[in-house]
Amino acid sequence: MNLVLLFPEDLVAPDRARLAGRRLAHVREVHRAAVGDDLAVGLLGGKMGRGRVRRLDGEALELDLALDQDPPPKLPLTLVIAVPRPKVLNRVVAASASLGVARIVLVNAWKVEKAYWSSPRMAPENLRQQLLLGLEQAKDTVLPELRLARLFRPFVEDALPVLLQGGTGLLAHPGAEQGPPRVLAAPLTLAIGPEGGWIEAERASLQGAGMHPVGLGPRILRTETALAALVGQLALPFQVPCTTPPPLEGRS
Ligand code: SAM
Numbered sequence: 001m002n003l004v005l006l007f008p009e010d011l012v013a014p015d016r017a018r019l020a021g022r023r024l025a026h027v028r029e030v031h032r033a034a035v036g037d038d039l040a041v042g043l044l045g046g047k048m049g050r051g052r053v054r055r056l057d058g059e060a061l062e063l064d065l066a067l068d069q070d071p072p073p074k075l076p077l078t079l080v081i082a083v084p085r086p087k088v089l090n091r092v093v094a095a096s097a098s099l100g101v102a103r104i105v106l107v108n109a110w111k112v113e114k115a116y117w118s119s120p121r122m123a124p125e126n127l128r129q130q131l132l133l134g135l136e137q138a139k140d141t142v143l144p145e146l147r148l149a150r151l152f153r154p155f156v157e158d159a160l161p162v163l164l165q166g167g168t169g170l171l172a173h174p175g176a177e178q179g180p181p182r183v184l185a186a187p188l189t190l191a192i193g194p195e196g197g198w199i200e201a202e203r204a205s206l207q208g209a210g211m212h213p214v215g216l217g218p219r220i221l222r223t224e225t226a227l228a229a230l231v232g233q234l235a236l237p238f239q240v241p242c243t244t245p246p247p248l249e250g251r252s
Contacts, residue, residue, distance in 0.1 A: 003139040004041045019061045042141035071141040074102040076186035082109035082194035086119040090130045097134025099231045107149040111196030160209045163189045169211035176215030180233045
């Protein structure tokens with residue numbers, strides 16, 4: 001947890017928060033904070049800044065807040081992911097939130113097992129919890145939009161064209177010869193297939209809607225690895241430029 005995420009109900013005054021439960025335990029046991037320490041905090045959907053610890057014991061963590069920073073901007077990216085195995089789902093959803101994806105669509109596909117849709121991990125509370133963990137990890141306060149598309153065809157025919165308007169759609173497939181393009185029109189939409197991959201008919205439908213196949217070479221990557229590699233490449237033009245470090249010989 002790199003950011004203690006606060007909710008409106010934590011606020012006991014406009015500039016003071018009182019927390020208990022998981023966040024209290026984490027600050028005590030992992031941060032090993034003490035009264036007077038400053039913690040990175042952010043209000044869900046709002047500003048970030050610091051919380052100075054004024055009380056920390058087995059019952060509560062109380063923080064004096066100074067929230068004066070904007071959260072980092074989202075990537076102009078919609079991720080369309082065929083529902084992965086429940087075990088993988090949590091990691092994929094949390095990682096997508098950490099990467100700064102603006103919108104996530106969990107979509108059905110031929111090779112998505114029906115049972116995945118009724119997994120407790122697909123429950124809204126769990127999905128929200130994974131998004132929150134992703135925000136805490138990355139130091140962000142704004143939840144990505146999350147949509148479920150239980151029917152592939154209506155999604156491709158009705159929703160996808162709206163997402164693709166004026167932007168770029170990419171369909172990740174290990175067999176694709178083209179790598180991610182260097183110049184991209186935002187907003188981007190990136191589709192990542194299920195464990196067994198997209199079937200040919202799905203690829204044809206997605207391409208028919210305007211998605212361009214992209215590959216990362218001949219290696220078959222796990223969903224979460226492909227996701228991180230693709231978003232890493234696609235995100236570059238949209239990242240805040242970093243300060244160039246001085247040349248190595250110039251350092252003491
Ligand atoms: N056996 C499946 C296949 O051949 O398509 C592997 C699916 S992989 C576990 C899950 C998804 O990750 C794929 O559908 C694709 O979207 C993405 N992916 C994995 N490796 C990739 C690569 N080398 N290039 C592009 N996308 C990849």
